[in-house]
Amino acid sequence: MADRIGFIGLGFMGHGMAANILKKGFALTVMANRRREALDDLVGRGATEVTTPRAMAEACEVVVLCVTGSPQVEALVERPDGLAAAGKPLVIVDCSTSEPASTRRLAAALEPHGITLIDAPLGRTPKDAWEGTLDVMVGGDDAAIDRVRPVLESFAGRVIPTGPVGTGHTMKLLNNFLSMGYAALYSEALMIGAKAGLAPKTFDSVVRGGRMDCGFYQTFFKYVIERDRDAHKFALSNGLKDVTYLASFAQALQVANPIGAAVRNSFAAAVAAGHGQDYVPTLSDFVAAANGVSLTD
Structure with a gap:
């Protein structure tokens, strides 16, 4: 898979997930959300840093979000320098614990612009994130899930499709x-x-x-x-x-x-x-x- 992967949300779960994406050989672009020390560690492992979601979308074909919840996801996607502002095809993988209604709204709003949103929230612990044994519940289009499955499998022991977008959340x-x-x-x-x-x-x-x-x-x-x-x-x-x-x-x-x-x-x-x-x-x-x-x- 030649896609460059972006990752925003390098907290307790995200740090280990992103490290495993790198370990599996993917080119990774990262942006600090709250934890600068995690970003510095990943840059030291070979990741590239950007400072805005728009810049990440411009550099990547797939962006993984692992932030607190729907308000943070909506801001990263829709703010003036957000992911959608890049105006290019993109797959956004929301691993946050978000509201299903917000997820469905975002997916519908992004689709006409060539941006696909799938929800892929997580089960298990930060230890599992580092060990690559998380459970991932994935809602979305089958083709989009198949495209990002190798990325998900880099940090997951189980990838479980749940149905249409929103069902993962x-x-x-x-x-x-x-x-x-x-x-x-x-x-x-x-x-x-x-x-x-x-x-x-x-x-x-x-x-x-x-x-x-x-x-x-x-x-x-x-x-x-x-x-x-x-x-x-x-x-x-x-x-x-x-x-x-x-x-x-x-x-x-x-x-x-x-x-x-x-x-x-x-x-x-x-x-x-x-x-x-x-x-x-x-x-x-x-x-x-x-x-x-x-x-x-």
Whole structure:
């Protein structure tokens, strides 16, 4: 594949993804979003730097976005010096966790200009990004997906087509609803256990290796038991964003989602109390403290 690849969003996930794109032999152009140190590392590995999305679109045929959410994606595409301003054919691969309605709107607006947007949000962790074993849920035209599949496979262990554009982001919201729901359940269960005198290590000794164990449980409890703050590097504010997107999506579908509302309220309370930049497993400490117990005693 001769396409030059652009990458914007070199955060915890994006840095490892971009490094794997380079490792697989693709020519890579990068732009700093918030993390200059990641960009410098990639330039040192052979990437080329640009300073605007338009310049990236002019230099590349495929651009991967891995930013916070829809407002950031929309700005990178539609601002005066954005990707669309280059006025040339382009494939944009949105690996962010975005709102499906925004994704579909952008795709429809870009299509007449020869720009194809596909949504390719991610499952798993920054560790998997570095190891090239992410899950990627891809929504979009089959031909466009086939064109970028070698790029996706450079950082993914599984590439899973989900249907038309927007369905990847829909599946990602559902996936994150499950994971943030687990976080809220674990936190409440740990709090009740602590209130009753049951230590987190005892709780873990029963669940670990049983039917309720899973990969998310293990990273969550690596913090709870070992106090490893980097065990699951995903901020509470991002969790709140994702379950808020789900709430908007459910409202648009005119369905009741009371469990989703309860999960969102758990995250909203922690973020409102000033813990937005703390990682998701720390929700357990917040819930425990709010009920007058500690998980470290």
